[in-house]
Amino acid sequence: QQQVKQSPQSLIVQKGGISIINCAYENTAFDYFPWYQQFPGKGPALLIAIRPDVSEKKEGRFTISFNKSAKQFSLHIMDSQPGDSATYFCAASCRYNTNAGKSTFGDGTTLTVKP
């Protein structure tokens, strides 16, 4: 049972456009939602993260929007640049219960930003 579903699988955006990647989760115990960015040949690196006590978090051109009732969260990349071309993973984890500390990852979205 996949606990975190990510969409779309791939995304092509023009330079300067907005990239939007969505994730939906099932486990209401999840309380930490990070996004990771991965360039070819490299490991994932934390981009931005959010907890369910806030509905939005912004860091530069990157924004996480969180909808607790819908069990969804999304990554928005404003003014997308060719250097943003990478694979993006959402993840979710919880601090308690038998799965405490374990992260569940989405399947990833490959973003291509065209010049």
Added chain:
Amino acid sequence: NAGVTQTPKFQVLKTGQSMTLQCAQDMNHEYMSWYRQDPGMGLRLIHYSVGAGITDQGEVPNGYNVSRSTTEDFPLRLLSAAPSQTSVYFCASSVGQPSNQPQHFGDGTRLSIL
């Protein structure tokens, strides 16, 4: 500051061979994990450790062993390699549980089993 270092970067094995993937971190992180990444499947947790001497299974532990004798090192052993274990393996560490702290990943080991 090296962060998380994985060796080797690439490896080709024959079915039935054994090998150890090395992972070392220099950030004094207590929590370390091993993931495998397959096309279109994201990252799946193999084994993890909450500190030296303590390990536990993740989502896909079969065919893999781990040990944690020091805080710095967390090797992953393939006992008898199978083609289904062809994948990219990532080691990660965090100062605390990944539910509270971001994970720092190595650059991966690309493993092919023939």
